[in-house]
Amino acid sequence: MADTTSKSYFWKGFRDGSPFIFVAIPFGTLFGVFATEAGLNIVQTMAFTSTVFAGAAQFAALQLLQDQTPTAIILISALAVNLRMAMYSASLTPFLGAAPMWQRAIAAYLTVDQSYACSIVRFEKEPMMTVPQRMAYFFGSVTPITPLWILATYLGAVLGTRIPESWALDFALPITFLAMIGPMMRTFPHVVAALVAIVVSLLTVAIPYNLGLLIAGCAGMIAGAQAELIVAHRKVKA
Secondary structure, three states, rough: OOHHHHHHHHHHHHHOOOOOOOHHHHHHHHHHHHHOOOOOOHHHHHHHHHHHHHHHHHHHHHHHHHHHOOOOHHHHHHHOOOOHHHHHHHHHHHHHHOHHHHHHHOOOOOOOHHHHHHHHHHHHOEEEEEEEHHHHHHHHHOOOOOHHHEEEEEEEEHHHHHOOOOOOOOHHHHHHHHHHHHHHOHHHHHHHHHHHHHHHHHOOOHHHHHHHHHHHHHHHHHHHOOOHHHHHHHHOOO
């Protein structure tokens, strides 16, 4: 019975994650195109997208590579862009931390914006889910995205500059984040964290190598945590 329930949660996750394929495909294709324009061959492009598996960090690193930025700065900038993964991990740990190590290792690799957004909303809505059910849902949410992301990257690398600019594939990045952020703006701490991160990122946009994102991420986490403490304190008083 538990196995059947876990399977049902896997398919729930699959259904919830499926809409993101409409942005994963153009986003992945765009990365493949940019990678070939930057001088990477198909093997390098596919190794890049398969090992890093983080679109925003991939684009940031690729841009810096084109600018002939020192390797150390590229790595630091990519890590700064991917700082949100550390936030995602910390947020998911209370829900998935009791799972077997091998499952957590795979989940760490597959933690992307879409799988996190789907999972955290579901876990908070259904706090009585078991760990196997949560893990099944998590894997289900990323299953439709992962293979299509890699396939789209390959197609972009093969087609290269033959894709016309009129297709405007770069629309995928902002739409992806808007689709993920919207459902999460349900509590005061979430809104505070988002607003503070946005304001700080705008104020630090002039800092080179995307390091302003690192500062904005830290500021957002601190503000969100403080907002949670304020809300909890008010509940205790009430």
